[in-house]
Amino acid sequence: MAMNITDWIGSAAATLTTTFIPRAWQVWHAEHTADISLGMYALFTLGVALWLAYGALLESWPIIIANHITLLLAGAVLVMKIKFG
Numbered sequence: 001m002a003m004n005i006t007d008w009i010g011s012a013a014a015t016l017t018t019t020f021i022p023r024a025w026q027v028w029h030a031e032h033t034a035d036i037s038l039g040m041y042a043l044f045t046l047g048v049a050l051w052l053a054y055g056a057l058l059e060s061w062p063i064i065i066a067n068h069i070t071l072l073l074a075g076a077v078l079v080m081k082i083k084f085g
Contacts, residue, residue: 007062014066024073024080033081041081045074 003011027033048071055063 007060010060010062010066014062018066018069018073021073024076027077027080027084031080031084033077033084036077036081038078038081041074041078045071045078048074 027036048067052064052067052071055061055067
């Protein structure tokens with residue numbers, strides 16, 4: 001199945017906004033989360049989950065894939081924030 005211009009734009013946006021790998025890696029290795037707001041990350045993670053649901057309802061693979069990856073990474077940071085304080 002060929003991607004249309006909308007899918008290409010969505011894929012580019014997904015690539016550019018799924019940037020939590022360095023942050024998750026840093027938190028994992030340093031076990032330091034003092035500079036992370038628990039409330040902000042909880043709301044952000046909820047927002048990403050809603051974007052994932054929205055993408056699933058639209059059957060939009062760029063939205064689904066990007067937000068699935070971001071949800072996993074943001075969720076991991078949120079769990080580490082709770083665990084490490």
